[in-house]
Amino acid sequence: MASSSNKRTRIQGINRGIILEAALEVFSNYGFRGSTIDQIADKAGMSKPNLLYYFPRKEDIYVTVLENTLEDWLTPFRHIDPAGDPVEELRKYIALKMELSAMKPESSRLFANEILHGAPAIQDFLKTNLKRLVDEKARVIRQWIDEGRLAPVDPHHLIFMIWATTQHYADFDVQIRAILPEQTVRPGFFDNATEAILSILLNGIKPR
Amino acid sequence: MASSSNKRTRIQGINRGIILEAALEVFSNYGFRGSTIDQIADKAGMSKPNLLYYFPRKEDIYVTVLENTLEDWLTPFRHIDPAGDPVEELRKYIALKMELSAMKPESSRLFANEILHGAPAIQDFLKTNLKRLVDEKARVIRQWIDEGRLAPVDPHHLIFMIWATTQHYADFDVQIRAILPEQTVRPGFFDNATEAILSILLNGIKPR
DNA sequence: CTACATTTTGACCATTCAGTCAAGTTTTTT
DNA sequence: AAAAAACTTGACTGAATGGTCAAAATGTAG
Numbered sequence: 001m002a003s004s005s006n007k008r009t010r011i012q013g014i015n016r017g018i019i020l021e022a023a024l025e026v027f028s029n030y031g032f033r034g035s036t037i038d039q040i041a042d043k044a045g046m047s048k049p050n051l052l053y054y055f056p057r058k059e060d061i062y063v064t065v066l067e068n069t070l071e072d073w074l075t076p077f078r079h080i081d082p083a084g085d086p087v088e089e090l091r092k093y094i095a096l097k098m099e100l101s102a103m104k105p106e107s108s109r110l111f112a113n114e115i116l117h118g119a120p121a122i123q124d125f126l127k128t129n130l131k132r133l134v135d136e137k138a139r140v141i142r143q144w145i146d147e148g149r150l151a152p153v154d155p156h157h158l159i160f161m162i163w164a165t166t167q168h169y170a171d172f173d174v175q176i177r178a179i180l181p182e183q184t185v186r187p188g189f190f191d192n193a194t195e196a197i198l199s200i201l202l203n204g205i206k207p208r
Numbered sequence: 209m210a211s212s213s214n215k216r217t218r219i220q221g222i223n224r225g226i227i228l229e230a231a232l233e234v235f236s237n238y239g240f241r242g243s244t245i246d247q248i249a250d251k252a253g254m255s256k257p258n259l260l261y262y263f264p265r266k267e268d269i270y271v272t273v274l275e276n277t278l279e280d281w282l283t284p285f286r287h288i289d290p291a292g293d294p295v296e297e298l299r300k301y302i303a304l305k306m307e308l309s310a311m312k313p314e315s316s317r318l319f320a321n322e323i324l325h326g327a328p329a330i331q332d333f334l335k336t337n338l339k340r341l342v343d344e345k346a347r348v349i350r351q352w353i354d355e356g357r358l359a360p361v362d363p364h365h366l367i368f369m370i371w372a373t374t375q376h377y378a379d380f381d382v383q384i385r386a387i388l389p390e391q392t393v394r395p396g397f398f399d400n401a402t403e404a405i406l407s408i409l410l411n412g413i414k415p416r
Numbered sequence: 417c418t419a420c421a422t423t424t425t426g427a428c429c430a431t432t433c434a435g436t437c438a439a440g441t442t443t444t445t446t
Numbered sequence: 447a448a449a450a451a452a453c454t455t456g457a458c459t460g461a462a463t464g465g466t467c468a469a470a471a472t473g474t475a476g
Contacts, residue, residue: 030241
């Protein structure tokens with residue numbers, strides 16, 4: 001969660017947490033420009049000037065929330081283990097990402113919105129940290145392919161495909177609900193979805 | 209294109225077209241709230257009051273642009289032919305959608321942004337027209353599966369997966385460019401991407 | 417309990433921006 | 447070529463909103 005109480009006093013720790021939680025909800029629904037400080041302050045149960053006492057500018061809140069969520073997204077990716085079984089590792093990763101889409105759709109939407117609008121706040125991050133990490137995992141996948149343990153597919157595009165598909169269930173949630181109104185409210189929905197895409201993806205990359 | 213000259217006079221036909229073209233560019237980059245009428249008027253080369261003479265409210269421009277782009281997206285989907293070869297039909301559809309992502313990324317982004325923010329302007333459309341169309345095509349796919357011409361996969365999730373993956377190349381373009389800076393500028397990039405995802409998807413759904 | 421630091425807020429300011437209006441200019445019709 | 451219709455725009459207005467400030471309230475340390 002938005003724990004992030006890396007601050008001096010007790011009250012600061014608490015209130016920054018409350019603000020960041022409120023801000024995630026608001027920003028992910030309305031985007032940066034579409035959200036107002038008043039909205040966030042309302043949701044956080046404090047006055048606007050009080051909120052600005054903790055985060056002097058709107059952008060500061062936004063960037064902090066965004067940074068907090070980035071780690072969530074990267075962690076499962078980092079855990080792909082070069083020493084594990086390729087299909088099993090990817091199955092685990094895809095399932096974890098789907099779970100994340102189910103549990104934290106706001107984070108996914110916040111991120112999607114940021115990218116969609118040109119990633120003004122995280123360009124650098126994408127070009128350095130993320131690129132490095134992706135390239136590293138792409139090498140792992142390539143290695144697996146070279147060993148004949150996966151079908152020959154472009155590793156980068158495979159990664160994009162996994163991201164696209166799993167995040168779709170958070171980002172396009174409204175569309176999915178419109179098309180499958182009964183199914184989406186039933187309990188096992190996300191498990192079925194995970195099942196379905198695992199079936200296609202894993203069969204698509206098993207060695208042939 | 210944004211032809212849409214279903215209007216009385218010559219000048220109206222021309223100017224509405226110019227405005228809609230400018231608006232697509234602006235809205236897809238900055239979202240509804242993030243875009244200003246002045247920006248659109250500037251890009252369209254006319255004064256703000258003049259623009260408002262053609263579209264009395266900001267929302268009118270937005271809705272019109274959105275409706276125009278929706279048709280683009282649905283057309284290839286409608287063309288999936290129940291009488292054709294399943295794998296071939298899906299290959300064609302995927303390739304067409306990728307082409308669309310390459311040629312009209314703004315349309316894709318506009319749509320993605322609308323959905324991401326809860327689809328306020330097209331809820332009804334999603335729940336009626338789109339749902340009907342998707343259910344129809346899902347039945348076609350189910351039929352193919354029953355005939356043993358495709359692997360048994362949930363048709364709806366297969367469709368979502370195709371949408372997610374193909375639109376990802378338009379919507380997350382910035383991220384892809386950050387991760388593959390050299391490749392993306394090379395000529396054959398989109399063909400390679402299409403190749404890669406076709407390979408995974410089609411192998412994932414071929415009968416086994 | 418007192419002095420000091422931290423937190424909170426009502427009132428306010430400046431800017432941005434959707435939308436109006438009345439007066440001008442151009443195009444079309446007759 | 448005159449009249450009518452359609453088009454164009456500079457100058458506004460009012461509401462929303464990011465951010466400031468000074469003073470009040472609360473918490474904390476000695």
